[in-house]
Amino acid sequence: MDFFDRFSIPPHDDPMLYASIVAIAIVSIAIVVGLTYFKKWGYLWNEWLTTVDHKRIGIMYIISALLMLFRGGADAVMMRLQTAVPDNTFLDAQHYNEVFTTHGVVMIIFMAMAFIIGMMNFVVPLQIGARDVAFPRLNALSFWLYFAGAMLFNLSFVVGGSPDAGWTNYYPLAGTDFSEHVGVNYYNWALQISGIGTLMTGINFIATIMKMRAPGMKLMKMPMFTWSALITNLIIVFAFPVLTIALLMGTFDRQFFTNFFTTSDGGMDMMWANLFWIWGHPEVYILILPAFGIYSQIISTFSQRNLYGYKSMVASMVVISLLSFLVWVHHFFTMGQGAVANSIFSITTMAIAVPTGIKIFNWLLTMWKGKIRFTTPMMYSVAFIPLFTIGGVTGVMLAMASADYQYHNTMFLVAHFHNVIIPGVVFAMIAGLIYYWPKMFGFMLNERIGKWAFWNIVIGFCLAFFPMYITGLNGQARRMYTYSESTGFGPLSMVSFIGALLLAVGFVLIVYNVYYSFRHAPRNVGDDPWNARSLEWATHNPVPEYNFAITPNVNSEEAFWDYKKNGHDLFKGKIEDIHMPNNSGWSIIFAGIFFVFGFCFVFHVWAGVIIAFLGIIGCMIYRSFEKDDGHHIHKEEIEETEKKFGGAK
Amino acid sequence: MRELFPMKQVNGFIFSLLLTVIALSVYFFDMSFAMGLTILIVTAFIQAAVQLVVFMHAGESKDKHAIYANTIYGVVIAVLTILGSLLAMVWGYN
Numbered sequence: 001m002d003f004f005d006r007f008s009i010p011p012h013d014d015p016m017l018y019a020s021i022v023a024i025a026i027v028s029i030a031i032v033v034g035l036t037y038f039k040k041w042g043y044l045w046n047e048w049l050t051t052v053d054h055k056r057i058g059i060m061y062i063i064s065a066l067l068m069l070f071r072g073g074a075d076a077v078m079m080r081l082q083t084a085v086p087d088n089t090f091l092d093a094q095h096y097n098e099v100f101t102t103h104g105v106v107m108i109i110f111m112a113m114a115f116i117i118g119m120m121n122f123v124v125p126l127q128i129g130a131r132d133v134a135f136p137r138l139n140a141l142s143f144w145l146y147f148a149g150a151m152l153f154n155l156s157f158v159v160g161g162s163p164d165a166g167w168t169n170y171y172p173l174a175g176t177d178f179s180e181h182v183g184v185n186y187y188n189w190a191l192q193i194s195g196i197g198t199l200m201t202g203i204n205f206i207a208t209i210m211k212m213r214a215p216g217m218k219l220m221k222m223p224m225f226t227w228s229a230l231i232t233n234l235i236i237v238f239a240f241p242v243l244t245i246a247l248l249m250g251t252f253d254r255q256f257f258t259n260f261f262t263t264s265d266g267g268m269d270m271m272w273a274n275l276f277w278i279w280g281h282p283e284v285y286i287l288i289l290p291a292f293g294i295y296s297q298i299i300s301t302f303s304q305r306n307l308y309g310y311k312s313m314v315a316s317m318v319v320i321s322l323l324s325f326l327v328w329v330h331h332f333f334t335m336g337q338g339a340v341a342n343s344i345f346s347i348t349t350m351a352i353a354v355p356t357g358i359k360i361f362n363w364l365l366t367m368w369k370g371k372i373r374f375t376t377p378m379m380y381s382v383a384f385i386p387l388f389t390i391g392g393v394t395g396v397m398l399a400m401a402s403a404d405y406q407y408h409n410t411m412f413l414v415a416h417f418h419n420v421i422i423p424g425v426v427f428a429m430i431a432g433l434i435y436y437w438p439k440m441f442g443f444m445l446n447e448r449i450g451k452w453a454f455w456n457i458v459i460g461f462c463l464a465f466f467p468m469y470i471t472g473l474n475g476q477a478r479r480m481y482t483y484s485e486s487t488g489f490g491p492l493s494m495v496s497f498i499g500a501l502l503l504a505v506g507f508v509l510i511v512y513n514v515y516y517s518f519r520h521a522p523r524n525v526g527d528d529p530w531n532a533r534s535l536e537w538a539t540h541n542p543v544p545e546y547n548f549a550i551t552p553n554v555n556s557e558e559a560f561w562d563y564k565k566n567g568h569d570l571f572k573g574k575i576e577d578i579h580m581p582n583n584s585g586w587s588i589i590f591a592g593i594f595f596v597f598g599f600c601f602v603f604h605v606w607a608g609v610i611i612a613f614l615g616i617i618g619c620m621i622y623r624s625f626e627k628d629d630g631h632h633i634h635k636e637e638i639e640e641t642e643k644k645f646g647g648a649k
Numbered sequence: 650m651r652e653l654f655p656m657k658q659v660n661g662f663i664f665s666l667l668l669t670v671i672a673l674s675v676y677f678f679d680m681s682f683a684m685g686l687t688i689l690i691v692t693a694f695i696q697a698a699v700q701l702v703v704f705m706h707a708g709e710s711k712d713k714h715a716i717y718a719n720t721i722y723g724v725v726i727a728v729l730t731i732l733g734s735l736l737a738m739v740w741g742y743n
Contacts, residue, residue, distance in 0.1 A: 210712070210715060234719075234722075238722075238723060238726050242730075268738070270738065271738065274734055274737060274738055278730055278734070322722075322725075322726075325726050325729060325730065326729060326733065328733070329733065329736075329737045332737075335737075336742060336743055337736075337737050337738075337741045337742050337743065338741045338742065338743045340736075340741050341736045341737050341740070341741025341742070342741075344736065345733075345737075
């Protein structure tokens with residue numbers, strides 16, 4: 001039985017763990033039984049699992065992201081509960097380590113990344129007037145590789161044990177000397193697999209945006225979200241290879257006894273931190289730039305004005321993309337480099353505040369004298385501006401290297417990055433989801449429940465994270481599973497816990513809102529329920545498979561607004577046959593084999609690794625010789641569909 | 650005849666051979682390590698540029714500006730990343 005011992009979880013003596021294993025098993029069985037009972041397997045396979053449609057892939061990304069949001073959110077509530085009172089014994093130290101590690105990885109890699117890529121998938125082709133992305137099959141593969149990585153990571157919870165070296169996974173702690181069990185192997189392979197998927201997305205979207213824009217849409221006439229997606233994908237293509245290599249070096253250290261990051265035999269343990277943050281800091285901007293793009297769309301729509309300072313918005317994003325590669329050392333100012341090195345990175349870090357500030361002012365000036373409608377997405381956007389600015393200002397505080405010696409590794413830092421990521425990325429994604437919901441599903445989410453959720457989330461956010469600034473300055477270290485009463489962190493930590501609960505209530509309300517609106521919301525919302533401005537709203541609701549029956553003809557970054565108000569002729573030409581890509585199960589099978597490959601690698605099951613590797617090569621050979629010319633949707637069929645929607649567009 | 654003969658490619662081929670000979674000379678002549686490495690790095694970068702422009706047709710399509718901009722962006726990021734890492738891990742490390 002030696003072989004099977006490796007799959008057991010290191011003992012925690014924790015009934016909660018076993019309860020969740022049972023819960024996972026029951027839910028999985030329930031899903032399988034439910035799908036069989038309602039005879040939905042065929043539908044699921046044909047319409048979703050094998051799809052290459054960018055809209056459906058986007059929706060699958062967003063659903064996965066929401067699932068991961070709840071997984072990571074449960075981790076967060078557990079952490080706040082553990083630290084709510086001094087000397088709490090709810091979690092032990094080892095369990096707490098695992099919880100904060102998985103919280104970080106799940107939220108960044110599997111929630112935020114998936115959410116932004118899902119948004120880009122759904123919105124970008126519509127916004128540039130394309131029928132799909134440049135490489136639809138590759139796009140499906142990206143999603144399934146991400147999904148395989150996410151599932152592999154979540155499997156660590158019940159098979160073998162979760163990683164516990166922090167989401168930054170610093171060596172030598174993450175090396176085999178200090179982290180003997182398989183947790184960090186899971187980290188390496190889950191991130192590796194989903195990272196490959198992300199890199200493919202990057203290439204795919206650059207090609208899409210550079211090559212597939214509608215006639216007349218010059219680069220400087222692209223809607224702002226598409227601009228942000230272009231810049232983001234550029235950063236992805238340059239940043240993710242660094243992560244790939246760093247993870248491989250870590251894997252070699254842990255599994256093949258090399259010495260890249262060890263403390264002996266010429267290894268350099270801090271090189272991991274260096275490589276990790278060369279990827280990690282651009283990653284921050286990979287997350288925030290699409291959020292900026294979403295805010296630009298929403299603020300301009302609901303202020304009923306064009307976006308103020310279009311060119312400076314684009315220029316500041318380009319500058320951010322360059323500067324984002326020049327600041328990574330600020331994550332380890334205290335490592336031991338001298339004043340010169342720290343000063344240089346201190347200055348570059350502060351410099352990033354300038355283009356970001358330009359964007360903030362542009363949003364404010366867009367709202368200035370606008371006729372603002374306070375819909376739920378707009379409320380998130382308006383709340384974002386002051387909250388994000390607080391996060392930005394504390395970021396400048398942290399950027400001062402000498403002062404950072406005080407803040408480093410305290411709750412002050414934790415408060416700072418949550419203060420930029422939650423109002424920045426999470427608010428943007430929720431706002432974007434509500435904003436694009438009618439395009440995705442053909443009905444609107446309830447505004448009243450949406451606003452209740454909004455207030456819970458905003459107040460919960462403030463209560464949860466502002467106290468950490470204070471306890472952090474008072475010296476509370478991050479990642480500590482408990483503290484004594486004499487430190488005085490107790491009351492503020494309790495406030496933090498209450499804030500976390502309010503946040504949780506807010507997210508549950510969002511889910512309830514989906515259920516409620518699905519049952520009760522009217523379906524005749526029209527194609528343009530928000531009176532929006534950019535091209536994605538010129539499609540039908542919900543969007544047909546081919547997006548635009550006639551390729552639109554663009555004259556400005558607000559082509560749809562010009563079409564509605566200024567008599568611009570958006571759809572010249574007539575309906576013709578449309579060439580579309582075929583669905584294929586290849587992507588999900590390929591990613592499934594990759595999952596097996598990763599799993600076997602984690603546990604050193606070499607026979608499985610070799611077989612899965614041959615499978616991967618086999619899949620690629622099959623794809624190379626596969627002949628797939630796609631299919632045509634015929635003119636009559638399109639005219640039929642268009643008539644059903646009431647007129648060709 | 651002029652149109653048929655690929656003058657640019659032949660020149661590029663001769664030039665890249667020349668670069669290879671210069672790089673190879675590092676092995677045969679007695680010089681300091683720093684000197685040798687400098688020659689190797691300089692010839693390697695020129696070689697890469699020649700390959701990109703002459704044989705991979707970087708400048709011949711309509712989107713040549715995008716290709717060059719992207720290449721230069723990539724090189725700049727790579728160089729700055731390496732210099733920054735050296736600064737943090739070696740030169741500026743106490």
